[in-house]
Amino acid sequence: MRTSYQLFVIIFSFLLISSHALAQDSHELYGKVQDAKGEVLPFANVALVTAATGEMISGAVSDDRGNFSIKTEKSGMAVLNVSTIGFKTYTSEQINLESVSKKNMGTINLEEEATSLDEVEVRSSRPEVTIQADRTVVNIEGTVMAEGSNALEVIGRSPGVYVDSDGNINLNGRSGVIVLLDDRQTYMSAKELADFLRAMPADNIKSIEVISNPPAKYDAEGAAGVLNIKLKKNDYNGMNGSVQAGNFYNGRNAPFAGASLNLKRGKWTTNSSLNYSSWVQDIDLDIIRRFQLEEGQSVFDQNALLKLGGKSIYFNGGADYRISDKHSVGVNLQASDYNGRNDGNSLTDISNPENSDLNHLRALNDGDNANQRIFGNFHYVGNLDTLGTKLSADIDYTAVDGGSTSLLTNDYWLNEDFDGGATDRILTENKMNYTIFTAKTDFTKPLGEKAKLESGLKGSWVESDNVLMISRSVEEGPYEPDPNSNHFIYNENVYAAYASVNTPLSEKFEFQAGLRLEYSDITGNSVTLNQINKQEYLNLFPTVFLQHKVSENYQINYNVNRRITRPNYRLLNPFVFYVDPLTTEQGNPNLKPQYANNIEMSHVIKGAYQFTLGYSKTTNAFGQVMTQDEETRKTTLQVQNFDKSEDLSLRMMIPVEIAEWYSTSNMINLYYKAYQSQLGDEFLDVNQFSYMARTQHNITLPKGFKVELVGMYLSPFLEGQLEAKGFGWIDAGVTKTFKDDKFSLTVNGNDIFRMRTFRGGVYFGDINTDIQQYNSQQAVRLTLRWKFSKGEDFKVSNRSGSTEERNRL
Numbered sequence: 001m002r003t004s005y006q007l008f009v010i011i012f013s014f015l016l017i018s019s020h021a022l023a024q025d026s027h028e029l030y031g032k033v034q035d036a037k038g039e040v041l042p043f044a045n046v047a048l049v050t051a052a053t054g055e056m057i058s059g060a061v062s063d064d065r066g067n068f069s070i071k072t073e074k075s076g077m078a079v080l081n082v083s084t085i086g087f088k089t090y091t092s093e094q095i096n097l098e099s100v101s102k103k104n105m106g107t108i109n110l111e112e113e114a115t116s117l118d119e120v121e122v123r124s125s126r127p128e129v130t131i132q133a134d135r136t137v138v139n140i141e142g143t144v145m146a147e148g149s150n151a152l153e154v155i156g157r158s159p160g161v162y163v164d165s166d167g168n169i170n171l172n173g174r175s176g177v178i179v180l181l182d183d184r185q186t187y188m189s190a191k192e193l194a195d196f197l198r199a200m201p202a203d204n205i206k207s208i209e210v211i212s213n214p215p216a217k218y219d220a221e222g223a224a225g226v227l228n229i230k231l232k233k234n235d236y237n238g239m240n241g242s243v244q245a246g247n248f249y250n251g252r253n254a255p256f257a258g259a260s261l262n263l264k265r266g267k268w269t270t271n272s273s274l275n276y277s278s279w280v281q282d283i284d285l286d287i288i289r290r291f292q293l294e295e296g297q298s299v300f301d302q303n304a305l306l307k308l309g310g311k312s313i314y315f316n317g318g319a320d321y322r323i324s325d326k327h328s329v330g331v332n333l334q335a336s337d338y339n340g341r342n343d344g345n346s347l348t349d350i351s352n353p354e355n356s357d358l359n360h361l362r363a364l365n366d367g368d369n370a371n372q373r374i375f376g377n378f379h380y381v382g383n384l385d386t387l388g389t390k391l392s393a394d395i396d397y398t399a400v401d402g403g404s405t406s407l408l409t410n411d412y413w414l415n416e417d418f419d420g421g422a423t424d425r426i427l428t429e430n431k432m433n434y435t436i437f438t439a440k441t442d443f444t445k446p447l448g449e450k451a452k453l454e455s456g457l458k459g460s461w462v463e464s465d466n467v468l469m470i471s472r473s474v475e476e477g478p479y480e481p482d483p484n485s486n487h488f489i490y491n492e493n494v495y496a497a498y499a500s501v502n503t504p505l506s507e508k509f510e511f512q513a514g515l516r517l518e519y520s521d522i523t524g525n526s527v528t529l530n531q532i533n534k535q536e537y538l539n540l541f542p543t544v545f546l547q548h549k550v551s552e553n554y555q556i557n558y559n560v561n562r563r564i565t566r567p568n569y570r571l572l573n574p575f576v577f578y579v580d581p582l583t584t585e586q587g588n589p590n591l592k593p594q595y596a597n598n599i600e601m602s603h604v605i606k607g608a609y610q611f612t613l614g615y616s617k618t619t620n621a622f623g624q625v626m627t628q629d630e631e632t633r634k635t636t637l638q639v640q641n642f643d644k645s646e647d648l649s650l651r652m653m654i655p656v657e658i659a660e661w662y663s664t665s666n667m668i669n670l671y672y673k674a675y676q677s678q679l680g681d682e683f684l685d686v687n688q689f690s691y692m693a694r695t696q697h698n699i700t701l702p703k704g705f706k707v708e709l710v711g712m713y714l715s716p717f718l719e720g721q722l723e724a725k726g727f728g729w730i731d732a733g734v735t736k737t738f739k740d741d742k743f744s745l746t747v748n749g750n751d752i753f754r755m756r757t758f759r760g761g762v763y764f765g766d767i768n769t770d771i772q773q774y775n776s777q778q779a780v781r782l783t784l785r786w787k788f789s790k791g792e793d794f795k796v797s798n799r800s801g802s803t804e805e806r807n808r809l
Helices: 002-022 144-148 151-155 192-198
Strands: 029-035 045-050 058-059 066-069 077-083 101-111 119-122 128-132 136-139 162-164 169-171 177-181 205-211 227-233 236-249 253-265 268-292 298-321 329-352 358-383 390-415 417-447 453-474 486-504 507-525 529-551 554-565 576-579 583-586 594-605 609-629 634-659 662-679 682-701 703-714 717-719 722-724 727-739 743-750 760-763 766-772 778-795
Touching: 045 066, 058 066, 077 101, 144 682, 151 162, 151 192, 151 205, 151 227, 169 177, 169 227, 192 298, 358 576, 390 576, 417 576, 609 662, 609 766, 662 717, 682 717
Parallel strands: 029 101, 177 227, 583 634
Antiparallel strands: 029 066, 045 058, 045 077, 119 128, 128 136, 136 205, 162 169, 205 227, 236 253, 236 778, 253 268, 268 298, 268 766, 298 329, 329 358, 358 390, 390 417, 417 453, 453 486, 486 507, 507 529, 529 554, 554 594, 576 583, 594 609, 609 634, 634 662, 662 682, 682 703, 703 727, 717 722, 722 760, 727 743, 743 778, 760 766
């Protein structure tokens, strides 16, 4: 951890020392572009043309803060045209260039268009949804659920997204989703990511980008797509920020608090936030396992209560220095400290066909886990000319230190003779650390007036060290080493290059094509087993987008791409974890990456209604596989590769504005899933049609009251071997603002009618297992927030650092 902080200090010092050397003079015509709400518009096209013929004299593109400047040596009468996607073109009054030496064009406000070729804004629903050619952007600012929720909860309400009770994220019914934070990956396991997002207040989020088929600029990682969380930017010149505090209650209390502070002075813009959160969850779990023996059926009836909880502190801070109108540098630092506690109490009754005796197993699990993470980013952005040529570079460093300790105490007895039973204990200690270094550069070059070329390079270097120590004790005897202990070292090097071209084909068609090349060199070393597993592969990932504006009220977007999901580092570790004496979870050093070929067609009607048809075929798809030994009657869980899986989906987004004060947003996702794979001696060949429906209602009432109601239902669905029954739930929230909207009080209710119970099972080969689970989702949350500001409007640029490795920890 000390190395990470030293790196941050060195980078920040370099920033201060070197930033004065690149200052450049201003241009003759300059100004700023923003929309009617006062929000800046980056990358707007600014053209200086002759007043008489409209011939191009010079041009520029507004930077990340909406600023632009144009230099010209020509004379005569000219006008300035400013345009960007989704807004009407602005034309200035005539300018006599002979009398201009340095003219401030001031702030140019662009008026929004209802529809455009590249994106369509859905105005009739809250949250506002913007449909672009390659993504759907959900603006969650101002919603009741956002003001009182965490990031994981609002992600689960995005189009096509479902977050299960364990925090796993699915998109359009598919797993393998990558989550980015301001275009940077979070590099965590599914559990660590869920804990991280629970600690992040949703009020810090500006929007969520749902990208089912990302373009070539993005890493090819994430077979199911990408979710990009865009954090709020600074909005005021001077100082602004917020303070919040509240409590979550689901039978146990979980307080939380946080603050953010943003400052701008001269060429410096800074932003920072510090949040404390705690979370609690009680899992009621019932599992019935049936084993078919020669004498008859043996039944394991297990009832468990798992009490989980954790506390975390998360800091995010950044600083940008504007060297000149064309060049800026900056740093970003993220640090988190998480400490969790897991207590489990499980009772299993075991019946056997040969007699009427009832065996009992009680398992008590006492566990602690911790995770410390630090991320540092240094970035540079340069606008190399007035035509829009841009160069950016990022250097990232991530360090993660974590570990867990658990003591599993098992008591065995027959019928009612508890005192005559036996006891054993299993002690598990796991230490892990990861270091990740990435560097990348991106280059953008306009080709003529409308076409654009993008290209870039990236390298990442990953090293992880995982030590798992297991020991056993019988009765009160000493602990003896368990042969399943393991020391695993993992190294991964990935090198990538990409290029893409965007160009209009006609007034109605726009085309974008890209190709990404990635080379991976992976070595997994099980020191304990003296076993080295090497993987080396070179892959090409093409992307194609076509936008067709059929009419003013009808647009069709087509896209095709290929994606990869690499197994996270922990899954490749040949570990063995004991859930209880009868159930173990194992790593898989032979796990291969999964590849997905995707095609999607999206129809947008009247700028509000979206109908998207998609198909995906995945090879080596990841899936948790359950196997059982009929003799020992022990169950093993392991993530394995399925030979093939196919997904066909139809997603419909239908906003309805009932009145000015009452709007709804409705989503229906119909999907068909099929799996085929040889699993041991059995062949898995299953398929099912399923659907997911969500309706969200937003009501604005007098005197500062806002009400939000969300209902969701999932039909029965398949996930590999697992067959799940349908279930649904209802969430609601109300917010009251006062003191000129500086203060707000929000009350949220989750799973109000306690309907979100999972029921399903595995019925494959000799396996016959029923599962029922409820994760104490029924809860109430109270949030009080104070917002403060002082100064004029301004924005801070967001940077995209590395975009692949950290999410797979």
